Amino acid sequence: MRKFFNKIFLITYILLTTVNSASSAKFKWTKVIVSKNGSTELFYDKDTVFKVGGNVYFWQLTNNLANVKENIFSTISHIMVNCNTYEARNITYTDFKRPMSRGASDMEMIIPESQPDYFDWVYYSEKETIQGLVLKEVCKNY
């Protein structure tokens, strides 16, 4: 019996270690919320949330489910947030022609470089905005 559990333990450990390594470059999206009108759903990757200096950084995926414009079905952004004030700024923007960041991408930019006027801190209420709910999740350990 003891040998059996030793084997199971070893196999489980190897599997978990291998799975972690193999998925090192793949996003693991966690869905946070769908907007009330069902047009937008927001995801973030828990494993990409890092505090560096005074800000917290993370990757976010947005699926556009209805009222899709210019065939942009999803976008990915790297976002910085001040968890004390619930203010955030999108640093990068990449759009995709299919949901879940699949399909072709025809626009990718570093926002402070391409659209500096849009690189402002914006406050998101956790009670009134779906982005605020993402920030609440991201900031819960900080």
Add this chain to the structure above:
Amino acid sequence: MKKIFFIVIVLITFSSNAFSQVFNWHKYNITANNDTEIYYDEKTIFQVGSYKFYWVLTNFLKNVEGDNFSSIGHHMANCKTNEVKMITFTFFDGLMGKGNVNYDFIDPEEYPEKFKWEHYDPKTTIYGGMLEEICNFK
């Protein structure tokens, strides 16, 4: 034995979800004159559209300027051309991103004129060698 097995599984499962993330730095190399060492975190390497994004740590071991002993930055790379743009900079008064933050900035916001693609040769620069390794992650 059963108990230990159960506890280990629970710990492994919860350790990745319950706490805030910490970087897992992999030391790439140190300069020939031993003044700078660079690290990257392979779990932060993501291909998004045409570019790879990743976090980098630099330790300044000699000739330290302004009490900046280390820095952490988020970088983007064009792996087809071996070119890099360094997006964020945060400087610390301790090694390994520890101690107090001296200052931080978003490079394209603070220094838009300097935010340009920089080529790093994998054979003649340490960063270029690291970039080659990073670009090999699929």
